[in-house]
Amino acid sequence: MFESWSDFYLVVGGAAAVLLGLIFVVVSLMHDRPRSTVLFGSRLYMGPIVLHMCFVLVLSAAALTPGMSARAYAAIAGAVALWGVVRGLMSLAGIRRLRGGDDPPHWTDSWYYGLLPLLLYVALAVVAMAFWKGWPQAPYGVAGVIVGLLLLSVRDEYDLVTWLAPKSDAETED
Numbered sequence: 001m002f003e004s005w006s007d008f009y010l011v012v013g014g015a016a017a018v019l020l021g022l023i024f025v026v027v028s029l030m031h032d033r034p035r036s037t038v039l040f041g042s043r044l045y046m047g048p049i050v051l052h053m054c055f056v057l058v059l060s061a062a063a064l065t066p067g068m069s070a071r072a073y074a075a076i077a078g079a080v081a082l083w084g085v086v087r088g089l090m091s092l093a094g095i096r097r098l099r100g101g102d103d104p105p106h107w108t109d110s111w112y113y114g115l116l117p118l119l120l121y122v123a124l125a126v127v128a129m130a131f132w133k134g135w136p137q138a139p140y141g142v143a144g145v146i147v148g149l150l151l152l153s154v155r156d157e158y159d160l161v162t163w164l165a166p167k168s169d170a171e172t173e174d
Contacts, residue, residue, distance in 0.1 A: 001063075001068065001069070001070055001073070001139070002063040002064070002068070002139060005063060005139060005143070006064060008143060009060040009063045009064050010060075010064070012056060012060055012146050012147070012150060013056065013057055013060035013061065013064075015056075015150055016053040016054075016056035016057045016060070016150065016153075017053075017057065019049070019053050019150070019153050019154065019157060020050065020053045020054070020057075022157055023046060023049055023050055023053075023157065026046065026157065026160050026161055027046070044091060044094045044095065044098075044113070045109075045113060045156070045160060046160065047087075048087060048088075048091055048113055048117060048156070049153050049156050049157055049160070051083075051084070051087055052084075052117065052149045052150075052152065052153045053149075053153055055080045055083075055084060055149065056146050056149050056150060058076065058080060059076070059077060059080060059142060059146055060146070062076045062077075063139075063142070070131045070132070070134055070138070071131070071132055073131050074128045074129070074130075074131035074132035075128075077124055077125075077127060077128035077131060077142060078125060078128035078129075078132075080121075080124060081121045081122070081124040081125035081127075081128055082121075082125070083121075084117060084118075084120070084121030084124065085118060085121045085122060085125070087117070087121075088114055088115070088117045088118030088121055089114075089118065091113045091114040091117070092110060092114035092115065092118070095109050095110050095113060095114055096110070108159075112152065112155060112156055112159065113156060116148075116152055117149075117152060120145050120148045120149055120152070123141070123144070123145050123148075124142070124145045126141070127141035127142050127145060
């Protein structure tokens with residue numbers, strides 16, 4: 001099923017592993033933040049990034065598993081899609097709750113941490129159905145979703161790093 005795709009899945013799986021490692025670097029930058037802020041922020045912002053990368057690893061490993069049937073892959077992709085949709089809805093709700101607070105989130109947060117991942121996981125559910133039905137284009141669909149999750153995670157990690165980067169004393173006084 002994925003015979004000619006092995007190089008692709010090795011590359012994207014490796015990229016996901018590197019991005020997972022980088023999130024630990026991001027966490028180390030948070031040493032000067034209040035613990036309550038860090039815990040809430042990690043659930044709302046870092047959690048989705050880690051989850052996306054774990055899902056890319058799972059989907060890549062399943063694609064590289066010898067003898068994986070289309071229906072077995074469909075079941076794995078469907079479970080990942082369902083989990084991702086639930087997580088996307090949770091992120092949207094969490095960001096919406098922050099809007100009325102003292103430090104409201106940036107307007108792009110709802111898009112990049114909630115809506116776009118939600119759409120990618122809905123697309124993955126469609127792809128899972130395509131695998132289940134044996135459609136020959138299904139491998140292209142899952143590749144598109146995986147690349148989308150990787151690019152989204154790169155953007156979101158950059159967003160986190162720039163938010164966490166130390167600010168000059170003049171910036172903190174404003």
